[in-house]
Amino acid sequence: MSKIRPLSIEIFCAPDCNRCGRAVALVQELIQELDQEILQNKPHISASELIQLRKINVIEEIDYAVSLGVRATPAIVIDGKLSFTSTPNKQVLKNEITSYW
Amino acid sequence: MKLHRIGDVTRQLGISADTLRYYEKIGLIKNVTRSESGVRLFSEKHLSQLKFIKRTQRMNFSLSEIGDLLTMRDDPQHARTEIRQLTRAKLQAVENHLNDLHTLKNELTLLVNLCADSENGCPIIDYIDDESQQAHIND
Numbered sequence: 377m378s379k380i381r382p383l384s385i386e387i388f389c390a391p392d393c394n395r396c397g398r399a400v401a402l403v404q405e406l407i408q409e410l411d412q413e414i415l416q417n418k419p420h421i422s423a424s425e426l427i428q429l430r431k432i433n434v435i436e437e438i439d440y441a442v443s444l445g446v447r448a449t450p451a452i453v454i455d456g457k458l459s460f461t462s463t464p465n466k467q468v469l470k471n472e473i474t475s476y477w
Numbered sequence: 478m479k480l481h482r483i484g485d486v487t488r489q490l491g492i493s494a495d496t497l498r499y500y501e502k503i504g505l506i507k508n509v510t511r512s513e514s515g516v517r518l519f520s521e522k523h524l525s526q527l528k529f530i531k532r533t534q535r536m537n538f539s540l541s542e543i544g545d546l547l548t549m550r551d552d553p554q555h556a557r558t559e560i561r562q563l564t565r566a567k568l569q570a571v572e573n574h575l576n577d578l579h580t581l582k583n584e585l586t587l588l589v590n591l592c593a594d595s596e597n598g599c600p601i602i603d604y605i606d607d608e609s610q611q612a613h614i615n616d
Binding site (some may be wrong): 390393434435438441442445446447448449 | 584
């Protein structure tokens with residue numbers, strides 16, 4: 377984590393999609409964990425403030441979803457780049473997020 | 478050289494006999510020979526041209542434009558400047574259309590996947606129904 381900078385995470389979800397809820401919960405859980413880790417080294421920085429998490433209803437923003445390459449839900453877009461088209465495991469997701477720092 | 482009667486062409490390409498006769502009349506298809514009994518005989522080259530006409534019509538090109546493109550197709554090296562320009566413009570139109578189709582394909586893929594994923598029916602159809610009901614309420 378050399379340069380911690382603001383990061384946007386967008387999770388594309390569909391109505392009635394159980395896996396989408398799990399993906400959102402996973403990202404929220406990870407943000408809390410990252411909060412703790414960052415706080416230990418840089419007490420003035422909070423991951424939950426740095427990470428802008430947005431849950432998007434894919435049907436309401438379908439043009440945006442298609443432009444990013446979303447073909448199924450859940451889809452996780454980090455910093456404008458489609459990173460996962462299913463729910464990754466927590467460590468893989470953590471590695472991906474911290475690779476931006 | 479294999480020659481095809483008008484009925485064979487109609488069956489093969491799904492173009493009506495009247496349309497084939499019209500294409501010949503306006504000069505879109507040239508040099509259609511006749512049998513001794515006066516039956517039209519279409520060559521393999523004609524079939525290729527007719528397939529090209531069908532493709533270009535799907536792109537909504539006019540018959541006049543298609544005629545010019547057939548001239549280019551027949552002898553690209555000696556085509557007039559205007560026909561070259563038209564061909565370039567049509568190439569761009571095809572590329573734009575392909576981009577649109579690509580986007581549409583991706584959008585439909587997403588919709589199909591969303592419907593397949595859902596345990597409780599298709600959320601897309603539910604959403605569209607809700608929207609149209611809402612629109613009626615607002616009317």
